[in-house]
Amino acid sequence: MRTRTLGSTGPRVSALGLGAMSMSGSYGEADRTESVATVHAALDAGVTLVDTGDFYGMGHNELLLAEALRGRDRDSYVLSVKFGMLSGPSPTFGGVDGRPAAVKNFLAHSLTRLGTDHIDIYRPARRDPDVPIEETVGAVKELIEAGYVRHLGLSEVDAETVRRAHAVHPVADLQIEYSLISRAVEAEVLPTLRELGIGLTAYGVLARGLISGHWSPHRAGRPGDHRAASPRFAAGNVEHNLALVEALRGVAEAKGCTVAQLVIAWVAAQGEDIVPLVGARTRERLAEALPALDVELTADDLAEIEKAVPPGSARGDRYPAVFMSTLGVGN
Numbered sequence: 001m002r003t004r005t006l007g008s009t010g011p012r013v014s015a016l017g018l019g020a021m022s023m024s025g026s027y028g029e030a031d032r033t034e035s036v037a038t039v040h041a042a043l044d045a046g047v048t049l050v051d052t053g054d055f056y057g058m059g060h061n062e063l064l065l066a067e068a069l070r071g072r073d074r075d076s077y078v079l080s081v082k083f084g085m086l087s088g089p090s091p092t093f094g095g096v097d098g099r100p101a102a103v104k105n106f107l108a109h110s111l112t113r114l115g116t117d118h119i120d121i122y123r124p125a126r127r128d129p130d131v132p133i134e135e136t137v138g139a140v141k142e143l144i145e146a147g148y149v150r151h152l153g154l155s156e157v158d159a160e161t162v163r164r165a166h167a168v169h170p171v172a173d174l175q176i177e178y179s180l181i182s183r184a185v186e187a188e189v190l191p192t193l194r195e196l197g198i199g200l201t202a203y204g205v206l207a208r209g210l211i212s213g214h215w216s217p218h219r220a221g222r223p224g225d226h227r228a229a230s231p232r233f234a235a236g237n238v239e240h241n242l243a244l245v246e247a248l249r250g251v252a253e254a255k256g257c258t259v260a261q262l263v264i265a266w267v268a269a270q271g272e273d274i275v276p277l278v279g280a281r282t283r284e285r286l287a288e289a290l291p292a293l294d295v296e297l298t299a300d301d302l303a304e305i306e307k308a309v310p311p312g313s314a315r316g317d318r319y320p321a322v323f324m325s326t327l328g329v330g331n
Helices: 032-044 056-069 100-114 133-145 159-168 189-196 238-255 259-268 283-294 299-308
Strands: 003-005 012-014 017-019 049-053 078-083 085-087 093-096 119-124 149-155 171-177 199-203 274-278
Touching: 017 032, 032 056, 032 283, 049 056, 049 199, 049 274, 056 100, 078 100, 100 119, 100 133, 119 133, 119 171, 133 149, 133 159, 149 159, 159 171, 159 189, 171 189, 189 199, 238 259, 238 299, 259 274, 259 283, 259 299, 274 283
Parallel strands: 017 049, 017 274, 049 078, 078 119, 119 149, 149 171, 171 199, 199 274
Antiparallel strands: 003 012, 085 093
């Protein structure tokens, strides 16, 4: 497994990370046994970066990972945890809480659920509009000084917020959506990260399966699958977006790889400071993703990919309207 360093101050991790969100019901019911087996397969393949959020399944995901990671050397993997998103039992989005007291409370629960004495990278999932980012990251800094957290991360914030946070404590990485059809990060955020020596962990590299080469419109609307509310999967948009995927399929076939491998390789090719996260919830999907690191894209390949999917060619926002306002950058 190849490795990359998250910024100038962050840990060295596998060049591909595992995002565990889909193992806790975000895309419909998941099989717990298969989820645990997938985490094991990822670790055995050399994946060291495992990403979760304390609000994924309202603690379900952390408890699942605790089971999957039990017995593994704690120094053999890097846990990235997001905090701060609020919900009700329905569940409904309840906003964001970045108050210092809440940050420490969230961490106490995560440490218990995960069965560990420290989190490697701790990050607010979104910026709390009512709390200065300096106060939120200041609380994380105190937790780092106390030994409960190793590194500060950020998620879905703009360039100005990155600068303000980094002035309080060095930021290891920014986690943000980045894929062939979500490239807003390229304008201001990515140059700022590189100026400051901050890494980028890219989630949504397959656009929640939309550009994986496996999606078809008849899969929409399955119980518990939040993609039913996603504008990019909506009727009228999804057909257009899947046409882009078919254009990519020709490029992938010429390279001797799958569409999913091609789009993961494209993200990885954007810089050694970028680590793609794949949200595989089955060993089959993980096995398809891993060889993406061996797909070498030439300048001609990159040009063909850009021709097939030009920037801004996707239709529909990447999140429903209620969530778009919480993001630091757009689509």
